[in-house]
Amino acid sequence: MWQFFHKLGSPKWFYGIATRFMPWLLASGLLLLVAGIVWGLAFAPKDYLQGNSYRIIFIHVPAAFLAQSIYIMMAFSAVVTLVWRMKLADVFVKAVAPVGLVFTFLSLFTGAVWGKPTWGTWWVWDARLTSMLILLFLYGGVIALDRAINDEKSAARAVAVLVLVGVVNIPIIKYSVDWWNTLHQPATFKLTEKPSMAVEMWVPLVLAILGLYLLFGWLACLRMKTEILIREQRTRWVRDLVLAGGK
Amino acid sequence: MNADVQLSLKAEDAAIGPVRAMIAVFARDVRVAFRQRQDLLNPLLFFTMVVTLFPLGVSPEVAFLKQSGAGILWVAALLSVLLSLDHLFRHDFDDGTLEQLMLQPQPLFLLVLAKTMAHWMLTGLPLVLLTPVLGLMLHLDGNSVATLCLTLLIGTPVLSLVGAIGAALTLGLRSAGVLLSLLIIPLYIPVLIFGTGTVAAAAEGSPVAGYLALMGAFLFLALTLAPFAAAAALRISLSNS
Amino acid sequence: MAFDSFSAFLVMEGHGPYVWVCYGVFVLLLAGMMFWSFRTHQDIYQICKRGYEQQSKVGQPKPKAPATFTRVEVSQD
Numbered sequence: 077m078w079q080f081f082h083k084l085g086s087p088k089w090f091y092g093i094a095t096r097f098m099p100w101l102l103a104s105g106l107l108l109l110v111a112g113i114v115w116g117l118a119f120a121p122k123d124y125l126q127g128n129s130y131r132i133i134f135i136h137v138p139a140a141f142l143a144q145s146i147y148i149m150m151a152f153s154a155v156v157t158l159v160w161r162m163k164l165a166d167v168f169v170k171a172v173a174p175v176g177l178v179f180t181f182l183s184l185f186t187g188a189v190w191g192k193p194t195w196g197t198w199w200v201w202d203a204r205l206t207s208m209l210i211l212l213f214l215y216g217g218v219i220a221l222d223r224a225i226n227d228e229k230s231a232a233r234a235v236a237v238l239v240l241v242g243v244v245n246i247p248i249i250k251y252s253v254d255w256w257n258t259l260h261q262p263a264t265f266k267l268t269e270k271p272s273m274a275v276e277m278w279v280p281l282v283l284a285i286l287g288l289y290l291l292f293g294w295l296a297c298l299r300m301k302t303e304i305l306i307r308e309q310r311t312r313w314v315r316d317l318v319l320a321g322g323k
Numbered sequence: 324m325n326a327d328v329q330l331s332l333k334a335e336d337a338a339i340g341p342v343r344a345m346i347a348v349f350a351r352d353v354r355v356a357f358r359q360r361q362d363l364l365n366p367l368l369f370f371t372m373v374v375t376l377f378p379l380g381v382s383p384e385v386a387f388l389k390q391s392g393a394g395i396l397w398v399a400a401l402l403s404v405l406l407s408l409d410h411l412f413r414h415d416f417d418d419g420t421l422e423q424l425m426l427q428p429q430p431l432f433l434l435v436l437a438k439t440m441a442h443w444m445l446t447g448l449p450l451v452l453l454t455p456v457l458g459l460m461l462h463l464d465g466n467s468v469a470t471l472c473l474t475l476l477i478g479t480p481v482l483s484l485v486g487a488i489g490a491a492l493t494l495g496l497r498s499a500g501v502l503l504s505l506l507i508i509p510l511y512i513p514v515l516i517f518g519t520g521t522v523a524a525a526a527e528g529s530p531v532a533g534y535l536a537l538m539g540a541f542l543f544l545a546l547t548l549a550p551f552a553a554a555a556a557l558r559i560s561l562s563n564s
Numbered sequence: 565m566a567f568d569s570f571s572a573f574l575v576m577e578g579h580g581p582y583v584w585v586c587y588g589v590f591v592l593l594l595a596g597m598m599f600w601s602f603r604t605h606q607d608i609y610q611i612c613k614r615g616y617e618q619q620s621k622v623g624q625p626k627p628k629a630p631a632t633f634t635r636v637e638v639s640q641d
Contacts, residue, residue: 113587118573128576131583135590158555178597186586193582213509220505224496233559234492238506241488241552245510248541252513256520291594295601302605309612318613319620 085162087304088313094297101294109287115280123277129193132186134281138288140183143211146176146292150218151243154236164300166232167307169239170222171299175292177215184208203257207250214242228307344429345437352441355414362410366403366446367453373399374457385462392461393471393522400450400475401482401511405504407446408486411438412494412557422561432550435557439487439550440480447479470525474518477538481514484549491556514541 116134123130150172156165187205188198199205221238225231308314339347356363377395378388388395415421415438424434451472458468489507493499521534567573576583 117583117587118567122577127579129579129582131576131579132586135586139590175597178593182590182593185589189582189586193579210509210512213505217506217509220502221492224493224498224502230559230562234556237488237552237556237559238492241510244548245513248513248544249509252516256516291598295598298598298601298605302601302608305605305608305612309615314612315616318609319616 085160085164087163087167087308090164091301091304091317094301098294098297101290101297105287105290105292105294107287108283109291112280112282112284112287116277116284120276120280121274126194129190132190133277134284136183136186136190137281138285139179139186140208141285142288142292143176143180143183143208146172146179147211147214147239147243147246150176150239154239154243157232157236158240163307166236167300167303168296169218169235170232171303172296173215173218173222173235175295175299177212177219179292180208180212180215184212201257203254206257207253210249210253211246214246218242339429341429341433344427345433348424348434348437349441352438353445356441356445362407363445363449366407367449369406370399370403370450370453371457373402374461378461388461389463392458392463393467393526394519395461396454396457396471397475397478397515397518400447400454400479401515403450404446404479404482404486405507405511407442408483408490408503408507409500411442411483411487411490413490413499416494416561421557425558425561430554431557432554435487435491435553436546436550439483439553442487443480443483447475447483450479451475464526467522467526470531471522473535474521474538477535477542478514478518481538481541481545482511484545484553485510485514487553488549488556491553491560494557494560514538517541 113134117131120131120134122128150169153165153168156162157169184205187208191200192198218235218238222231222235225234305314374395377391381387381391412421415424425431427434454472454475455468458471463471486503486507489503489510492506493503496502517534517538521531521538524534525531567576574580574584
């Protein structure tokens with residue numbers, strides 16, 4: 077177990093593994109995502125309440141899922157950075173934060189466009205939308221802090237502290253925004269959760285979610301490899317690898 | 324660094340307990356602040372000016388002000404605290420006091436807590452004291468003003484404590500001021516929501532004890548966790564420079 | 565197929581523009597992010613390669629010393 081843990085911290089080992097797995101991640105991710113989207117767009121039945129606009133769900137929900145779980149993953153990495161000073165953990169946080177920002181933006185954007193035909197307005201100060209917006213701010217803060225600190229090591233550790241402070245706050249923010257929403261708004265605008273979704277609807281949704289997770293895996297590997305190249309370019313193994321023509 | 328504080332914080336003086344060290348840091352911060360009175364006055368001026376902007380910019384009607392006065396005052400207080408946070412560690416960082424503090428045998432998070440409490444007493448507390456006057460100018464009734472002051476009294480220490488983390492993280496960076504706001508404003512949202520929510524509940528005549536208890540919970544959560552995070556962030560920032 | 569014809573698929577009973585804008589932005593951003601990350605990786609790789617080739621042309625390559633006087637680097641390789 078500890079040997080595995082030790083290996084996991086090695087950029088060289090990760091670089092090799094990532095290079096091996098990336099084509100599979102890309103192929104399976106694209107396949108599942110395209111299958112889910114095509115199924116959802118063209119073959120899934122129309123929603124009896126919302127009509128065809130509900131088809132946005134097949135990208136909206138995966139994006140929102142990823143937006144939230146990327147932050148959680150970053151929080152775990154942050155703990156690893158602070159406790160074990162593992163190089164890969166802070167490479168992960170740095171590589172993945174912009175991806176999380178983009179997915180958060182996408183879930184907000186698709187939510188807003190979905191809201192127009194459903195609620196008749198682009199934006200409501202609904203609890204979920206507001207907490208997503210705050211998540212966007214948190215991502216923005218992480219990226220800004222990382223860019224502002226020049227020294228790599230202190231940047232990694234400062235960002236780790238910030239991510240952890242954020243993750244402690246997320247439940248509090250979520251709770252208070254829910255509470256605020258019931259105070260200020262009648263509950264009519266809530267995105268009501270369907271008690272049971274038709275199978276033809278949730279199978280493509282699950283496909284799209286899985287596909288996007290796999291594609292995120294590919295993106296994370298690629299961006300981490302780039303970051304490793306930048307950081308380790310003066311080590312012998314990178315030199316040997318690049319001169320040998322390995323990717 | 325003042326000579327007397329240096330004396331009372333001497334590492335070899337084993338008799339100095341953490342509480343006395345905290346008192347020494349607190350007293351020193353207060354004394355330094357009173358030597359630069361303009362810095363004490365600035366957040367208050369800013370607070371008043373922001374509040375003035377709302378009747379001018381939105382509407383001076385009594386109904387509007389009655390309805391949104393509490394929100395305006397809370398937002399203005401939040402911004403003033405944010406503005407003053409930059410000074411929390413900056414001077415001590417520039418003249419090396421901070422490094423001295425870090426070398427003390429007492430735990431750093433206690434000293435950070437003492438500094439944060441001093442910061443609150445010098446910015447948060449004056450804001451609370453100024454609130455009744457501005458509340459009257461915004462046509463809030465007596466009950467609302469009282470509740471508002473109470474929520475600010477519980478809420479502003481949370482603002483100082485959480486803000487201390489941001490101030491420590493951005494210490495020594497070039498665009499520290501803007502960055503600090505970016506990092507900290509999302510974390511201020513729960514306090515703002517409950518602060519204004521309590522006043523709204525009081526205006527409706529519903530009981531506010533539950534809301535105040537929740538804000539108290541925020542305060543204690545911040546009191547227990549924020550100094551650790553701020554101390555960790557300070558160590559990182561100082562190892563950087 | 566949930567639609568009778570291709571044009572019905574595009575129109576989606578009036579919800580077409582909303583759905584297509586969403587999917588368009590999604591695909592654009594996702595593909596853009598993937599492409600841009602890939603390009604950045606290629607660029608960095610080429611820069612490294614050029615650097616190493618120049619180094620070996622100039623003379624003895626100087627790999628980083630494992631430790632210096634000021635700071636001991638714990639290698640995780």
